[in-house]
Amino acid sequence: MLTFLLRRSGVMLATAICLSFVVFFLTNLQPNLEKLAKTEGNNRMTDEQVVSWLSRNGFERPLVVRFGEWIGVVPGWTYEGEDGRIDGRCLRTAADRDTPPRYCGILQGQLGFSSVFSEPVSKIVWEKLSLTGFLMFWVMIVMVPAALIIGVLAGMREGSRTDRSLSSVSILSTATPEYVSGVVFIALFSSKAFGLQWFKGSATKAMTEPNFENFTLPVATMAIYGMGYIARMTRASMAEVMTAQYIRTARLKGLSFSGIVLKHALRNALIAPFTVIMLQFPWLLTGVVIVETLFNYKGFGWTLVEAAGNNDINLLLACSIVAVLVVLITQLISDIGYVFLNPRIRVS
Amino acid sequence: MEPLSWIDIIGRMAVQFVPVWIGLALIFGVSIATKSRTGLYGQLFNSTVGMIGFGLVMFWVLTAFLADMIITHDPLSQLIGMKNEPPGTPVPDVEGDYYLLGGDNLARDVFSRLVMGSRRVLTIAPLATLFAFMVGITLGLPAGYFGKRLDTGLSFLSNLVLAFPVILLFYLLVTPEIRETGIPVIMAGVLFLFPIIFFVMLWYSRYHTQPNTRNLLIGTTLVLGFWAYSGLVFNADPLGVFGMEPNLLNVFVSVVFVNSPTVFRIVRGLTLDIGTRDYVAAAQTRGEKPWYIMLWEILPNARGPLIVDFCLRIGYTTILLGTLGFFGLGVSPESPDWGSTINEGRRFLRAYPHPAMAPALALMSLVLGLNLLADGLREESMKT
Numbered sequence: 001m002l003t004f005l006l007r008r009s010g011v012m013l014a015t016a017i018c019l020s021f022v023v024f025f026l027t028n029l030q031p032n033l034e035k036l037a038k039t040e041g042n043n044r045m046t047d048e049q050v051v052s053w054l055s056r057n058g059f060e061r062p063l064v065v066r067f068g069e070w071i072g073v074v075p076g077w078t079y080e081g082e083d084g085r086i087d088g089r090c091l092r093t094a095a096d097r098d099t100p101p102r103y104c105g106i107l108q109g110q111l112g113f114s115s116v117f118s119e120p121v122s123k124i125v126w127e128k129l130s131l132t133g134f135l136m137f138w139v140m141i142v143m144v145p146a147a148l149i150i151g152v153l154a155g156m157r158e159g160s161r162t163d164r165s166l167s168s169v170s171i172l173s174t175a176t177p178e179y180v181s182g183v184v185f186i187a188l189f190s191s192k193a194f195g196l197q198w199f200k201g202s203a204t205k206a207m208t209e210p211n212f213e214n215f216t217l218p219v220a221t222m223a224i225y226g227m228g229y230i231a232r233m234t235r236a237s238m239a240e241v242m243t244a245q246y247i248r249t250a251r252l253k254g255l256s257f258s259g260i261v262l263k264h265a266l267r268n269a270l271i272a273p274f275t276v277i278m279l280q281f282p283w284l285l286t287g288v289v290i291v292e293t294l295f296n297y298k299g300f301g302w303t304l305v306e307a308a309g310n311n312d313i314n315l316l317l318a319c320s321i322v323a324v325l326v327v328l329i330t331q332l333i334s335d336i337g338y339v340f341l342n343p344r345i346r347v348s
Numbered sequence: 349m350e351p352l353s354w355i356d357i358i359g360r361m362a363v364q365f366v367p368v369w370i371g372l373a374l375i376f377g378v379s380i381a382t383k384s385r386t387g388l389y390g391q392l393f394n395s396t397v398g399m400i401g402f403g404l405v406m407f408w409v410l411t412a413f414l415a416d417m418i419i420t421h422d423p424l425s426q427l428i429g430m431k432n433e434p435p436g437t438p439v440p441d442v443e444g445d446y447y448l449l450g451g452d453n454l455a456r457d458v459f460s461r462l463v464m465g466s467r468r469v470l471t472i473a474p475l476a477t478l479f480a481f482m483v484g485i486t487l488g489l490p491a492g493y494f495g496k497r498l499d500t501g502l503s504f505l506s507n508l509v510l511a512f513p514v515i516l517l518f519y520l521l522v523t524p525e526i527r528e529t530g531i532p533v534i535m536a537g538v539l540f541l542f543p544i545i546f547f548v549m550l551w552y553s554r555y556h557t558q559p560n561t562r563n564l565l566i567g568t569t570l571v572l573g574f575w576a577y578s579g580l581v582f583n584a585d586p587l588g589v590f591g592m593e594p595n596l597l598n599v600f601v602s603v604v605f606v607n608s609p610t611v612f613r614i615v616r617g618l619t620l621d622i623g624t625r626d627y628v629a630a631a632q633t634r635g636e637k638p639w640y641i642m643l644w645e646i647l648p649n650a651r652g653p654l655i656v657d658f659c660l661r662i663g664y665t666t667i668l669l670g671t672l673g674f675f676g677l678g679v680s681p682e683s684p685d686w687g688s689t690i691n692e693g694r695r696f697l698r699a700y701p702h703p704a705m706a707p708a709l710a711l712m713s714l715v716l717g718l719n720l721l722a723d724g725l726r727e728e729s730m731k732t
Contacts, residue, residue: 011504014504015504015507015508015511018508019508019511019512022512023516023520026520026521026526026531027520029525029526029529029531030528030529031525031526031528031529032523032525032526035525171716171719171720171723172716174719175663175712175715175716175718175719176712176715177667177670177671177711177712177715179670179671179674179687179690179694179708180670180690180708180709180711180712183690183693183694183697183701183704183705183708184705184708184709186694186697186698186701187697187701187704187705190698191697191698191699191701192698192699201697201698285513285515286513286514286515286671289515290515290671290674293675294694301515304515304516304519305519305675308516308519308520309519319516320513320516323513323516324511324512324513327511327513328511331511
């Protein structure tokens with residue numbers, strides 16, 4: 001188990017480094033830097049001005065060196081202007097401007113400075129992540145039990161009328177991406193045209209004071225798309241378990257149907273959905289971005305869109321690292337959890 | 349003139365779709381009549397779910413083909429006084445002319461844009477999925493068959509792409525700036541080579557003992573392949589048959605790139621499973637070459653799950669394309685495709701829901717059709 005964990009962690013680290021380099025490369029392409037210079041400086045810069053802006057902000061160094069700076073294994077850039085004004089990567093986030101540290105990358109816990117929000121990236125990311133975490137928490141609370149109940153009820157008696165109708169519901173929900181259900185929900189429940197103004201179509205207020213009125217639609221929108229998939233996996237797994245030998249034995253010894261389902265089938269049937277639910281997390285990220293944009297809930301996804309739209313390199317890199325880590329960690333948890341839930345599987 | 353009631357609107361739309369109804373009736377009639385002789389396709393008509401799915405998909409396919417006959421107005425023209433008008437509003441000064449699903453924020457006809465949009469969605473999504481399958485199959489077969497280093501390397505690469513949040517990748521890849529660097533062209537250059545490699549290997553492994561047939565097939569593949577390649581990748585087709593706007597190429601490449609690792613994984617898994625069968629061992633004993641075994645023994649036997657996944661994946665790709673449109677990435681604002689129309693409509697959603705609702709429901713019905721079709725195919729292929 002320990003070697004398995006070590007090997008997985010090694011692969012995870014390699015993946016994280018590779019991916020952050022790819023993001024770094026893509027955000028630091030020359031046209032992107034020029035665009036950044038023009039949005040930060042002014043729009044009518046000449047080419048020479050762009051070049052001088054880039055060199056004043058440490059962008060003229062080779063890509064690999066800058067990546068090293070960002071990781072924290074290469075000393076941060078410094079720049080001394082003709083007027084004697086000193087600027088530098090580490091100076092901008094340093095607590096004490098007179099004695100800035102030499103290194104300031106991720107390893108030192110520094111994620112740099114966001115150009116859109118004019119705040120240290122680490123502060124923004126934590127704030128936004130907690131907002132999104134709250135949203136995700138409620139999505140999970142709604143989605144997972146609903147999906148499991150639908151799946152178990154449908155898979156309990158395969159081919160029955162309950163199964164057919166519940167399966168149709170779950171197929172319909174997998175065919176409804178967030179931007180469709182969100183648009184339909186807003187139109188139905190918060191527009192004047194249909195007159196049912198039950199909920200708020202914007203969740204901006206939910207960031208400070210979430211309540212039933214302004215938080216229902218974003219949560220429902222996100223839960224619906226993921227729910228169908230988990231429900232179908234649960235149904236397949238439940239249907240398979242119900243044909244197993246020990247279920248037949250239990251039935252033959254005269255156990256009631258509900259007893260069989262609750263005592264014997266359920267535990268084994270829930271192994272597969274567990275993995276699916278864990279692997280659902282990374283998938284939810286796209287949903288988070290869509291829902292937060294649609295409902296104007298300023299969380300992690302919304303920040304990602306802002307960062308990408310304005311080519312805020314530091315913020316975008318931090319967001320991608322967080323996203324990649326979430327993906328990798330959930331993969332690891334699902335592997336480990338699978339082993340614990342299913343003693344037949346050995347890792348070595 | 350009075351605005352139309354909802355019953356009138358639905359009736360008039362049904363009339364506009366008459367060519368589609370005729371087409372559907374023909375397809376269903378012929379298919380059901382010959383269903384005992386057309387294999388898996390025919391069996392589809394034994395299952396209600398499969399038929400509903402097939403019907404929905406064919407409805408949109410026919411709509412895309414016959415879009416010119418169905419639309420009531422030009423999808424780009426703007427009529428004065430029709431801005432954000434509700435469904436069924438009569439066009440001023442023209443007798444018997446209506447905006448069936450209302451007007452959008454630029455006073456264009458929502459219905460016609462919806463119909464024209466289907467064309468765009470239904471060309472990109474299946475094509476991109478097909479390319480992703482070519483890439484996934486060409487890499488997945490050897491990874492599963494040879495294993496070892498090749499498998500480790502390719503699996504690591506595919507996990508790398510899979511760990512990348514899709515939406516972030518789109519934001520990084522589908523920007524106007526990235527086109528200046530030529531990265532999409534390089535990616536297209538690599539990804540579009542795979543179909544050519546696939547077909548060359550396919551013919552080579554099968555006919556390497558019959559040089560005449562082999563040369564003919566490989567020659568045709570190479571000529572056609574590189575002709576299309578020059579047009580699609582470099583937009584330099586000498587005859588101008590193949591070609592893609594740089595915008596579209598960017599979207600296309602990104603979607604293929606995102607989809608192919610998943611296909612790779614599925615194909616690799618299937619190859620690992622089928623590779624242990626007796627008929628593969630028999631072929632190996634016969635002294636067949638690895639590529640013959642992979643392409644002519646393993647691949648045909650993996651077709652069931654692959655066809656099912658193909659249907660599901662077209663649906664997923666449709667959703668992805670919608671996502672791209674929703675964020676306004678990579679498509680021109682004039683384009684009537686569904687994702688961008690939803691994106692345009694969502695700004696005024698609370699006051700005027702109809703311009704966004706129509707494409708949203710259309711997209712949902714198409715994806716639903718594809719999912720049901722996949723379900724029907726899976727059920728029917730398991731019965732035999």
